[in-house]
Amino acid sequence: MSRVPVDSLRSGDSPRLGGIDQEHVEALAQSPREFAPILVHRATRQVVDGMHRLRAAVLRGEHEIAVRYLDGPADEVFVRAVAANIGHGLPLTLKDRKAAAERILRTHPAWSDRAIARITDLSPKTVGAARRRSCEEIPQPNTRVGQDGRARPLDPARRREAARALLAAHPGVPLREVAAHAGISVSTAHDVHRRMQCGEPESAAARRATAPAGPAAGPHEVRRSRATVLRRLVNDPSLKLTESGRALLRWLSTQALDIEAGEQLLASVPPHCAVTVADLAHSYAQEWERFARELGRTQESAGARRAG
Known part of the structure; x- marks a missing residue:
């Protein structure tokens, strides 16, 4: 936290269609309480969250105000402003939130309806309706970034067919070239190739019914899988664009041992991330169980040496 001159800050790109609420500013100015730090984008000096507090500080005759700095690209400032105003302070109206979603x-046309709904406190159906209304104006990408941060193609069936056509025309083509040509992963290209060799159909039902089960993961695979899950959570817009979400990610990344802190952060887990976070916590628990067993064996060996 820092204190900076009030005249060094710029008005932010507010999601409030009606602008500043002067009555709210005056109510804040008359309050005897010290204001919580406002959020400021470091590079542009724009106020991301706290314009009412800034105006109230000026009205009080104060020359400085406490700030917390936000680092990151300028195109995320508005998104952060929406997320911050949803979480506290003067509520955004339904009209404000719909306009923010649009x-x-x-x-960010590649973000999924659910991810944008989480940020704007709207239902995914409302965001989807807004997307359909604006399809002609907004160029639609070939992939959609979901709440888990992973990009998924919007037309996976067509992409698999493109891979199949290339493999049929050029049977010896490397699978990496097939993947790049069709816009799919190498593993998906391998699956398409395997099914062609076995004469299996490309229907979604057949892919689900015949998907091979993977081997049990060892310690190295568990750690690698956990790192992959963490990366997905870090890329989740509804986590990385909120203060509570970032706190949760820091806690998960450092494998915090403070259970009380963990319990406090549980309230910040978005419902769509609950299963992922639970799996990650279970993975941490398995690591500690293995560590405890090793300690137990070490203690037993030491006791045996002393007895001998």
């Missing part, structure tokens, strides 16, 4: 759809 704007985020224009700047």
Whole structure:
């Protein structure tokens, strides 16, 4: 936290269609309590969250105000402003939130309806309706970034067919070239190739019914899988764009041992991330169980040496 001159800050790109609420500013100015730090984008000096507090500080005759700095690209400032104003302070109206969703759809068209709904506190159906209304204006990407942060193709069946056509025309083509040509992963290209060799159909039902089960993961695979899950959570817009979400990610990344802190952060887990976070916590528990067993064996060996 820092204190900076009030005249060094710029008005932010607010999601409030009606602008500043002067009555709210005056109510804040008359309050005897010290204001919580406002959020400021470091590079542009724009106020991301706290314009009412800034105006109230000026009204009080104060020359400085406490700030917390936000680092990151300028195109995320508006998204952060929406997320911050949803979480506390003067609530955004339904009209504000719908307008914010439409704007985020224009700047981040690859984000899923659920991810944008989480940020704007709307239902995914409302965001989906806004997307359909603006399809002609907004160029739609070939992939959609979901709540888990993973990009998925919107037309996987067509992409698999493109891979199949290339393999049929050029049977010896490397699978990496097939993947690049069709816009799929190498593992998906391998699956398409295997099914062609076995004469299996490309229907989704057949793919689900015949998907091979993977071997049990060892310690190295568990750690690698956990790192992959963490990366997905870190890329989840509804986590990385909120203060509580970032706190949760820091806690998970450092394998915090403070159970009380963990319990406090549980309230910040978005419902769609609950299963992923639970799996990650279970993975941490398995590591500690293995560590405890090793300690137990070490203690037993030491006791045997002393007895001998």
